[in-house]
Amino acid sequence: MFEQTQLQEVAEGKKAYEAAVAKALVKGPERKENFTTGGGIPLKRTYTPEDVNDVDYSKDLGFPGAYPYTRGVQPTMYRGRFWTMRQYAGFATAEDSNRRYRYLLSQGTTGLSVAFDLPTQIGYDSDDPMAVGECGKVGVAVDSLADAEILFGGIPLDKVSTSMTINAPASVLLSMYIAVAEKQGVPMNALSGTIQNDILKEYIARGTYIFPPKPSMRLITDIFKFCSENIPKWNTISISGYHIREAGSTAIQEVAFTLADGIAYVEAAMKSGQDPNVFGKRLSFFFNAHNDFIEEVAKFRAARKVWARIMKDRFGVTEKGAQTLRFHTQTAGCTLTAQQAENNIVRVAIQTMAAVCGGTQSLHTNSLDEALALPTDKSVRIALRTQQIVAYESGVTNIVDPLAGSYAVEALTKQIEEGAWEYIKKIDELGGMMTAIEKGYPQKNIQDAAYDYQRSIESGDRIIVGVNKFQIEEDMSERKLLKVDASVGVNQIKKLREMKEKRDGVRVKTTLDAVREGAKGDANLMPLILDAVRAYATEGEICGVLREVFGEYKENVVL
Amino acid sequence: MDRKIRVVVAKPGLDGHDRGAKVIARAFRDAGMEVIYTGLRQTPEQIVATAIQEDADAIGISILSGAHEYCFKTIIDLLKEKKADDIIVFGGGVIPETDYPTLLGFGAGAIFGPGTPTTVTIEWLEKAVAEKRAKEAK
Numbered sequence: 001m002f003e004q005t006q007l008q009e010v011a012e013g014k015k016a017y018e019a020a021v022a023k024a025l026v027k028g029p030e031r032k033e034n035f036t037t038g039g040g041i042p043l044k045r046t047y048t049p050e051d052v053n054d055v056d057y058s059k060d061l062g063f064p065g066a067y068p069y070t071r072g073v074q075p076t077m078y079r080g081r082f083w084t085m086r087q088y089a090g091f092a093t094a095e096d097s098n099r100r101y102r103y104l105l106s107q108g109t110t111g112l113s114v115a116f117d118l119p120t121q122i123g124y125d126s127d128d129p130m131a132v133g134e135c136g137k138v139g140v141a142v143d144s145l146a147d148a149e150i151l152f153g154g155i156p157l158d159k160v161s162t163s164m165t166i167n168a169p170a171s172v173l174l175s176m177y178i179a180v181a182e183k184q185g186v187p188m189n190a191l192s193g194t195i196q197n198d199i200l201k202e203y204i205a206r207g208t209y210i211f212p213p214k215p216s217m218r219l220i221t222d223i224f225k226f227c228s229e230n231i232p233k234w235n236t237i238s239i240s241g242y243h244i245r246e247a248g249s250t251a252i253q254e255v256a257f258t259l260a261d262g263i264a265y266v267e268a269a270m271k272s273g274q275d276p277n278v279f280g281k282r283l284s285f286f287f288n289a290h291n292d293f294i295e296e297v298a299k300f301r302a303a304r305k306v307w308a309r310i311m312k313d314r315f316g317v318t319e320k321g322a323q324t325l326r327f328h329t330q331t332a333g334c335t336l337t338a339q340q341a342e343n344n345i346v347r348v349a350i351q352t353m354a355a356v357c358g359g360t361q362s363l364h365t366n367s368l369d370e371a372l373a374l375p376t377d378k379s380v381r382i383a384l385r386t387q388q389i390v391a392y393e394s395g396v397t398n399i400v401d402p403l404a405g406s407y408a409v410e411a412l413t414k415q416i417e418e419g420a421w422e423y424i425k426k427i428d429e430l431g432g433m434m435t436a437i438e439k440g441y442p443q444k445n446i447q448d449a450a451y452d453y454q455r456s457i458e459s460g461d462r463i464i465v466g467v468n469k470f471q472i473e474e475d476m477s478e479r480k481l482l483k484v485d486a487s488v489g490v491n492q493i494k495k496l497r498e499m500k501e502k503r504d505g506v507r508v509k510t511t512l513d514a515v516r517e518g519a520k521g522d523a524n525l526m527p528l529i530l531d532a533v534r535a536y537a538t539e540g541e542i543c544g545v546l547r548e549v550f551g552e553y554k555e556n557v558v559l
Numbered sequence: 560m561d562r563k564i565r566v567v568v569a570k571p572g573l574d575g576h577d578r579g580a581k582v583i584a585r586a587f588r589d590a591g592m593e594v595i596y597t598g599l600r601q602t603p604e605q606i607v608a609t610a611i612q613e614d615a616d617a618i619g620i621s622i623l624s625g626a627h628e629y630c631f632k633t634i635i636d637l638l639k640e641k642k643a644d645d646i647i648v649f650g651g652g653v654i655p656e657t658d659y660p661t662l663l664g665f666g667a668g669a670i671f672g673p674g675t676p677t678t679v680t681i682e683w684l685e686k687a688v689a690e691k692r693a694k695e696a697k
Contacts, residue, residue: 119575133629207575
């Protein structure tokens, strides 16, 4: 990157600097013997042109919107349009959540993000014995199309893009969305949004799996195919590092395991006869924005570059849109503290800056009270305002990739890239991500990192303000928290039973039989599931049929 | 010599957040305890059966899904029903402090909120088990 004479000058200047450092160290030592990033990458005292000398601008960075997309996926980034401000929300009943969505839209969110309760995420109806105590708790309960109609009632689905955090039963919930749109008179090809649909990270880190890997991968590739033919603007998957990081991974592991999952999906879809130039355009990603600002910015940049190389070199993808890593970001829930919870506003603001300086396409900011409960309206508003302040007031949105060229940022970008390649190579050697998961490889790595993280807090090596330093006595009992009442479950079950009375039982049975037969064979399951959904077959019934044919995944417990 | 403390670390219900459970399980193990980690999606019945079968001193429940009232109550009731309520029940996770009295009222020994050092939980458990054993020895 630099001329030889410049580097010589730097080398000479460095000698003087090191002498000055030695002198300073005599007067007083530094705060720590070794400094690392939040994710454990060893840091130098300062970075100079020497550290980025082997970075080739055209090859390694390029211009924004051009290969390898290190500097961003679009040429103008936020000078054109801000990222989508998308707050993950959903609780209790479809009515309650619909009210929250309309509130968020009225406050300036630009996309919806639906949180489903755990029974919905794991394919159980609200009256299933496995669902007791869970109905409406971590998200909204959706049993059938009837609930989805209420959930999206009065929201124009041709104008709003919707992200749904749904994985194992993604086909069912996507079908419900399509069916609601049909009733609004909105055709499939006008819909835009995302389903998470990322089963591998469920096995690794998040836990809402249903079926074993093989049929799960089939459901996913069926969705890829159905969507490329029918809903061209839909992001068919959101390959997620967020939960891997929340489970305790380092930043490098987050990038590596996420992209290794991505490789597994591309391979599965190609094996089913699909063209990565086509389905590759609809793959999207989801990352975490943690506390270490510089490391996180470097992480996002490195992830874009590694993915572009994977798609181009490994899979021979030539279409630009299929080489770009577009991603959603959520600020790191695991960094929120229950102690002095107001301080979380500041943490979220720093993480927001990292996501924006890293070039995210959409963002969820956590609310200050989420280490305690679901967020209240007020705390959600502050979280959204944080994004708006960064967008409109901070100025970082006026320059594309504003931190590029910083010696430290470029050096870390390169280090994270290299670290990620090492893990990806290791996973390839193990036989790919599915085998690696069976062997507990990513799980073990994440757990070790999580344990190290906890120990560094307890040893005082890592300071968490308000937790292991600067503590105060607090009376938490006065805090206003959102609580989901047990009556939600009772009413939901009543509604479900009433719906079952009214629907056409014969049509339900015929369409469910078709799903069963389809699952036994190799038909694309999406159209069959869509028919069952239109007939008001419940999510539990559809997943139940699939459970019969596919069986259930049993966790490989690694400790 | 005292028998090692045997503790079941349990993830009840559908909640998949197991970072805390696994971290505390390893911390217990490093503190010299025998740890049985149940894995995800355990019903209260399964957890109680494991604890009895493993002759556990205690069950540590990790829950972040908001279903804590149901899970604690059911587990504690089942232990009583099976005459195994000498087994200590405690827990942690995302549980509002305002719910602590309810859970303690059911018979939980202690609830540890986010940010609790593992050493605090370990010390509490060692003391609680020692008291329980002393009582049983009488």
